[in-house]
Every structure is written in structure tokens, then in C-alpha cells.
Amino acid sequence: MSIDRGECRVVEGRDRTTVLIGHCFADDDLVRVRSGDLRALMSLPGAYSAVVVRDQQVGLASDASAQFPLYVSTSGGDVVFGSRAHAVAEQIGVRLDLGHLAAQIVYPLVPELLVSRTAFHGVRQLEPGAALRWSADGMSRMTATPLTAVADTTFDDCAEELRECLRIAVSARTSIDSKMSSDFSGGLDSTSLAFLAAPHNEAVPVVTYAQDGAPVDDDLRHAELCGRLDPRLKHHVVVGTGEHLPYQSWPSAAELPHPSYLAMGPTRLRVAAAASLGAMVHLVGEGGDLVLGAPLGYFVDLARHRDFATLWQRCSAWGRLRQRSPLALFRKSVALASTNRRQGLTGFVRQLERAHPESFVPSWEEHNITSWGVPLCDWLAPRAREALSRQLIAAAEDDDRMDACDRTTLVQLDFAGATQRAVRETGAAQGVEVHAPFLDSEVVRVCLSLPAWRRCDPTSPKPLLRKALAGVVPQAVFGRRTKGDYTVTSYQGLRRNLTALRKMLDEPVSAEIGLIEPVRVRRALERAARGLETAWAPLNQVLAVELWLRELTRGDADV
Incomplete structure (x- = not known):
């Protein structure tokens, strides 16, 4: 076992030891009570993974976005696990997984390749929300946090539960000893968190980032408007210079390759501002777009489940928004719904061999309305294409009962968790704990319990959040209809x-x-x-x- 001690908490019980990695806001007594049931243990407030050791039995459980990942290797018959992929790989011999590295570039929407595998051959990551238990009788997999829709969940019930989960998520991070601050981008997510934090603090510094020479005026105007709605919110605008642009000052020792490390300049500046204002805990809206929305792969799922009326309504709405033919979107969705796993993955393999013009960029519908994705580029070398093709063909044989939207969501949750790790590490370097309440396991579970097509509405951004926080967050916060573009x-x-x-x-x-x-x-x-x-x-x-x-x-x- 190799566990990073940085954010680690050990709870000793009468007959078991529980190790919590991340941010769990329950006291030790409650952890002891829940530790006998991994699903119950993982439903406590916060974002954390867990290791439970009892006699000759070990249980592992990942948080809902793998923000605090656990890695496992069973090479050679021994089980090795830890919170650092490289440390686990060193135990079995460090070898790179070329197929996984290739998959990260061309991005097939296959969790078995992008999420379960890692850059190291023989080292697997426990998927978001998953659990693993092994003993002398063998190894078994289970669900620690359900991340799929629940059939009888109503919109109103989900909104009410989300309201309570977000209230707990923010209040649990409030301490009389630690001043709290928040991002205040002008978007719905971080702005809502700031208003949730205000009742628990005499004053909450809120920070908006603007890039010199490329300000996003919509963000600034809306942030300034919202900052005037509660006197407890102390609004600060920080202006980035050329030094804060992407592609510079990257870290020298990232745990695994992730593009977020290329663009941490704005985060460094916002966290530095929070630190200078005395904050020790800083809230960010990371994950909000994901859990409060839905990948448009749900078009394919609607077709597969033969809900053609809802599919046509959504194709019409998105067609107007994106200036696309609703009929073309409808036909594409129906065609993809008739494609099984084997056909989809072997089709992806064939596309890997195609050369693209230099100007190739996947169209909006190719990138969004998809079951398995399309290769994002043709830059792979023959050796990498071959390695990835072998993995895709092997994955085509697996039984797959996940909806297209659920597959994409799992991939995106893993990506969001890795992004938040980069943000958290950036904050830690300046002595500030950076938290993303929208990635708390219970928040993620509640949001994803609602079917995808009901979580999002092309005519009204984030209807679930609006309903959940009505009367808690000023209505003016939700009046925005645009979203900043930082390209x-x-x-x-x-x-x-x-x-x-x-x-x-x-x-x-x-x-x-x-x-x-x-x-x-x-x-x-x-x-x-x-x-x-x-x-x-x-x-x-x-x-x-x-x-x-x-x-x-x-x-x-x-x-």
C-alpha cells in the first residue's frame, strides 16, 4: 500500500482501520459506524476516497470524480494499491501504456480506456464512484456512489435534495478559524457558491479574473452586478498579464499528464488574491457545468429508448440554437442508436487510419452527438495507432449496458476530477485549500440521479440549479443567458x-x-x-x- 499523506485521515475502529483520502466532513464516530458498508461510508459529506482494512479483507472506494484517485495493480498475483500511480507502477516495474496515451489524444468515449487504464502498463485506476473489495475468497467490484439516473426521481425532489446537499457542502467547509473566499466568475456556479457561503461568514472575499487585452465583458458585468446584491460579498477583480496566459510556468512533476496544468496562470492569480485577503479556504465552481448539464449523447439514448417525441423536441431546440437542421440531428441520433458496441468501436478503429486535411476540426454535431466519439486528430504514429486499435478491439468484446450519455459523463467526471487536482495543488502551493463543492460525491450523485434530458434545457441554462437555489440565491444571478469564451x-x-x-x-x-x-x-x-x-x-x-x-x-x- 502506498498512500499520499498530504490529505489523509486515519480512523481506528475496534476491528478495522479506515483511511480517508481527501475532504470528509463527518466526525470519527460516524465514520466508524459507516465503515462496515462502503456505500454508506461514501455518502458522508465531502469529496474523498476510502480504504478500509479489516483482518484479511481490504475495501477501496473512489470519490465520484476520482479527484482523490486510487490505483491498483494485480500483476504477478499480488495486489498493490495506492493514491499515486507512479508509486504503484514502481512496485511492478514502470512501463508506459502507449494505447492509453494515444486514447487521451484522440479521445474515444470508452471509460475502459480513458478512465480505468492509466499511463502505466498494469496500473488501473478505480473508476469514479466505484468500489473494490478483496479477501482470501477473491476480488469483487461494486458501486460505492451510484452515478446513473434513478427512474422514479422527480425534478422537484431532485432539486430539493440538491439544495440540501449544496447547503451542507458549503457550510461544512466553514470554520471559525478559517476565512473563506470564493471564485466569482460571473457564471452561475461559482456565483451561487459565494451566495451560499455568505450567511456563514461576516464577509466573503469574491474574486473575478480578467485578462489584460482580452477581458470577457459579459463575465465582468455580471460579476459586478451580482457583487452588489449582498453586502457580505466583497468583490475583487484581478487582472492577468502576459505571465498568466497559457503555455508557461507549467509544473515540473505532475502525477499524470493533464492539459489543465498548461493554463494555471489565472488560478494562481485568483488564489494569490484570496491568500492576500486572509482566506484559507477558497471555493471554485469546477464540475458545475458537468453535473448540472448533460453530454448530448443523450440524443442517442432517447432514440435507443424510442422516446422520439422528446428527441424531436430537443433536436428542434438545439438546431435553432446551433443553426443546424433538426431533421439532420434527429436522423443522426437514430442512426447512432442502431450501432452496437462492436460496430461503434471497430468503426473508430477504421477512422484512426484516415488522413485528415490540416484544417480538420470535428463539427459540433460530430463532437457532441455521439456514442463512441470520433478521432479528434490524425497525429498518432503507427505504433500508437496499433496499440490503441488493439485496445479498442479488445474492448469491443466487453458487455456494455451503459447509455451513451453515461459513458461520456464518466469520462468527463474523471477529467473534471483531474482538473480539480491541478487547481487544488496550485492553491496548496500558496497555503490555500481549494474546494469544489459541485464535485462532492453526494452532490454528483443527486444531480446524476435525474435523467440527462431533464437536467439540461437549451432555452434555460441549468434549470436544476435554478430550482434548487430559488429563494436562496438572488434571481438576478440566474438572469444571465450567455457564457464567457476564453479561447x-x-x-x-x-x-x-x-x-x-x-x-x-x-x-x-x-x-x-x-x-x-x-x-x-x-x-x-x-x-x-x-x-x-x-x-x-x-x-x-x-x-x-x-x-x-x-x-x-x-x-x-x-x-
């Missing part, structure tokens, strides 16, 4: 650091191990430098992997 800062940051990025891609380690075709990636970089439409997700992932590999290969990892 321009990606272009600015890339141009500012173009020399360093070019040098990184001149002789990339990722090409040496057979992961990418560097010429194609360099062309994509130059297109972005010229301000042309760019496939940002795969480009950022390639850069994140390259930085991570450079640090890792100092220890001579094998492929």
Missing part, C-alpha cells in the same frame, strides 16, 4: 510562448516512443499561431504528455 487567451498564450513550444516539438520524447507524428503536430501548432481554427483538445493533450514524458524519462521508463 482568445489560448491563441495569445501560444503566440507569446511559440519559441519554447517549437523547441519542445523539434525533438519530442513522444515521437521517440512512437506516440505522435511530430510533423503533423508542428503543423497544427503553426496553424494556431496564425490564428486559424484549431483542435485545441488534442493539441493541449500532446503538449501535456510531452512535458510529463520529459520529466518521467529522467527515470528511464520503458514502453
Whole structure:
């Protein structure tokens, strides 16, 4: 067992030991009472993973976004687990999983490849909300936190439960010894958290970020408006300079490759402002967009479940919003619904072999209305394509009963958890605990208990949050209909650091191990430098992997 002691709490019981990794806001006595049942243990307030040891039996349970991940290896017949993937890999011999690294770049919506596997061969991550138990009788998997819809859940009941979960999530983080602050982006999520925090504090510093030369005026105007609605909210605007743009000041030792580390400048500045105002706990809205909305793969699920009336209504609404033909969206959804797992994954494999024009960026409907995703780029080297194809074909044989929306949600939850890890580490470096209440396991469970098509509405952003916090958060907070777009800062940051990025891609380690075709990636970089439409997700992932590999290969990892 290898557990990071940074955010670790040990609760000793009469016949078992419980290790909580993360933020659990229940007292030790309640933890002892719940520790005999992993599902009951994981329903306490907070975001945390757990290890329960009793005699010759061990149980592991992951939080609902794997923000505090647990990794397991069963290589050689022994079970090795821990909270650091590299530490587990060192126990069995560090070898890279080329197929997983390739999957992170082209992004098939297959949790078995993107979530369960890691960058290290033979090291698996426990999926969000999952549990694992083993003893002398063998190993079994189970659910610790349900992350799928509950058939008889009503919208009103879900909203009422969410209201209580968010109230507990915020109040539990309030301490008379620790001043609390909050992001205040102008969006619904962080703004709502700030208003929930206000009754528990005499004053709550709230921080809005603006980039010099590229301010998002809608965000600033709405943040300033909302900041005047409660005198306990003390609004501060911090202005980022060129030093806070993406693609610079990246960390030297990220646990696993993740693109969020490329753009931590705004977070550093916001947390620094919070620290200077005396805050020790800072709230962020990370995860809100995910749990309060839904991937549009639910179009495919509506077709598969033959709810054509609802499907047509949603196709019409999204068609108007995105200027697309509702009939084309409807037909695409019905066609995808008739595609089984084997057909979908073998189709993805065939698409991997296709060359794209340099200007290729998946269309909105290709990227969003999908069961298994489409390759986001054609930059993989032959060796990586072969490794990923083998994994996809093997996964095609698995039994799959998950809806398309649930698969995508699981992948996105894992991504959100990794993003929050980067944010949390950035805050810790400045002595501030950064918390994301929307990623608390009970908050995630409650939101996802409502069917996807009822969680989101193209004509009314985040209806579940509006209903849940009506009368608690001023109605003016929910009056906004736009969402800030920060893409321009990606272009600015890339141009500012173009020399360093070019040098990184001149002789990339990722090409040496057979992961990418560097010429194609360099062309994509130059297109972005010229301000042309760019496939940002795969480009950022390639850069994140390259930085991570450079640090890792100092220890001579094998492929």
C-alpha cells in the first residue's frame, strides 16, 4: 500500500482501520459506524476516497470524480494499491501504456480506456464512484456512489435534495478559524457558491479574473452586478498579464499528464488574491457545468429508448440554437442508436487510419452527438495507432449496458476530477485549500440521479440549479443567458510562448516512443499561431504528455 499523506485521515475502529483520502466532513464516530458498508461510508459529506482494512479483507472506494484517485495493480498475483500511480507502477516495474496515451489524444468515449487504464502498463485506476473489495475468497467490484439516473426521481425532489446537499457542502467547509473566499466568475456556479457561503461568514472575499487585452465583458458585468446584491460579498477583480496566459510556468512533476496544468496562470492569480485577503479556504465552481448539464449523447439514448417525441423536441431546440437542421440531428441520433458496441468501436478503429486535411476540426454535431466519439486528430504514429486499435478491439468484446450519455459523463467526471487536482495543488502551493463543492460525491450523485434530458434545457441554462437555489440565491444571478469564451487567451498564450513550444516539438520524447507524428503536430501548432481554427483538445493533450514524458524519462521508463 502506498498512500499520499498530504490529505489523509486515519480512523481506528475496534476491528478495522479506515483511511480517508481527501475532504470528509463527518466526525470519527460516524465514520466508524459507516465503515462496515462502503456505500454508506461514501455518502458522508465531502469529496474523498476510502480504504478500509479489516483482518484479511481490504475495501477501496473512489470519490465520484476520482479527484482523490486510487490505483491498483494485480500483476504477478499480488495486489498493490495506492493514491499515486507512479508509486504503484514502481512496485511492478514502470512501463508506459502507449494505447492509453494515444486514447487521451484522440479521445474515444470508452471509460475502459480513458478512465480505468492509466499511463502505466498494469496500473488501473478505480473508476469514479466505484468500489473494490478483496479477501482470501477473491476480488469483487461494486458501486460505492451510484452515478446513473434513478427512474422514479422527480425534478422537484431532485432539486430539493440538491439544495440540501449544496447547503451542507458549503457550510461544512466553514470554520471559525478559517476565512473563506470564493471564485466569482460571473457564471452561475461559482456565483451561487459565494451566495451560499455568505450567511456563514461576516464577509466573503469574491474574486473575478480578467485578462489584460482580452477581458470577457459579459463575465465582468455580471460579476459586478451580482457583487452588489449582498453586502457580505466583497468583490475583487484581478487582472492577468502576459505571465498568466497559457503555455508557461507549467509544473515540473505532475502525477499524470493533464492539459489543465498548461493554463494555471489565472488560478494562481485568483488564489494569490484570496491568500492576500486572509482566506484559507477558497471555493471554485469546477464540475458545475458537468453535473448540472448533460453530454448530448443523450440524443442517442432517447432514440435507443424510442422516446422520439422528446428527441424531436430537443433536436428542434438545439438546431435553432446551433443553426443546424433538426431533421439532420434527429436522423443522426437514430442512426447512432442502431450501432452496437462492436460496430461503434471497430468503426473508430477504421477512422484512426484516415488522413485528415490540416484544417480538420470535428463539427459540433460530430463532437457532441455521439456514442463512441470520433478521432479528434490524425497525429498518432503507427505504433500508437496499433496499440490503441488493439485496445479498442479488445474492448469491443466487453458487455456494455451503459447509455451513451453515461459513458461520456464518466469520462468527463474523471477529467473534471483531474482538473480539480491541478487547481487544488496550485492553491496548496500558496497555503490555500481549494474546494469544489459541485464535485462532492453526494452532490454528483443527486444531480446524476435525474435523467440527462431533464437536467439540461437549451432555452434555460441549468434549470436544476435554478430550482434548487430559488429563494436562496438572488434571481438576478440566474438572469444571465450567455457564457464567457476564453479561447482568445489560448491563441495569445501560444503566440507569446511559440519559441519554447517549437523547441519542445523539434525533438519530442513522444515521437521517440512512437506516440505522435511530430510533423503533423508542428503543423497544427503553426496553424494556431496564425490564428486559424484549431483542435485545441488534442493539441493541449500532446503538449501535456510531452512535458510529463520529459520529466518521467529522467527515470528511464520503458514502453
